[in-house]
Amino acid sequence: METPGNLFVVAAPSGAGKSSLVKALLELDSHLSVSISHTTRKPRGQEQNGREYWFVDESEFRAMIERGEFFEWAQVHGNLYGTSRKAIHERLLRGEDVVLEIDYQGALQIKQLFAYAVLIFILPPSWDELRQRLLRRGEDGHDVIEVRMQNARVEVAQARHFDFVIINHLFETALFDLKTVVHSQRLKYVSQCRNRSQVFAALDLL
Ligand SMILES: Nc1nc2c(ncn2[C@@H]2O[C@H](COP(=O)(O)OP(=O)(O)O)[C@@H](O)[C@H]2O)c(=O)[nH]1
């Protein structure tokens, strides 16, 4: 089999710019694909089932948990989110690089399963700017934004557990930083092959 691909995990408080950065990165990097999570959150205006997320109801999500279909899952801002095995495992086995856009709880679970995963945390330049971005995005109501601002304090405190922290002040600078992290990990590829194969063997993925 091929050597498993690189696994990048990007987490951030809501509104920091994580989705925008990952989208821009994917446009620049054809070797990278993004994992589509399952969520019980309702779709926003332009979101499509199977593109941003797989939108499911809570009973379906809980049945997937029971069947052991998730590598990780967590409750975030009152909704359930999870990365299905199906979403990433075949692609990693084919040697493709995969990026997960998930919260810090999921990121830490992934690190337990895949020690070689690279954890990247995106910070906003300030609390004020974070609120402005949530308001400008115009997708969430006042109450939802307040919950996200409160949760952001807890989330940002977790940044120290991550391998890299990128401040998204100027978008192009943050994108450059993200690209650099991805490229540097690829340069380490050869030295990590053995460890990666061992993890996959231990998880019965080979
Ligand atoms: N643990 C976990 N968190 C996820 C997953 N998918 C998305 N999230 C996180 O859930 C949070 C809310 O995501 P979303 O509702 O899209 O809001 P947004 O971050 O404001 O765009 C974000 O921190 C996401 O990174 C997943 O599969 N697992």
Ligand SMILES: Nc1ncnc2c1ncn2[C@@H]1O[C@H](COP(=O)(O)OP(=O)(O)O)[C@@H](O)[C@H]1O
């Ligand atoms: N560096 C930046 N400067 C100004 N606005 C930004 C920057 N990065 C992202 N944004 C904007 O902030 C809002 C939130 O970004 P988004 O990518 O949806 O965040 P997240 O996925 O972290 O919740 C969007 O309207 C986006 O266009």
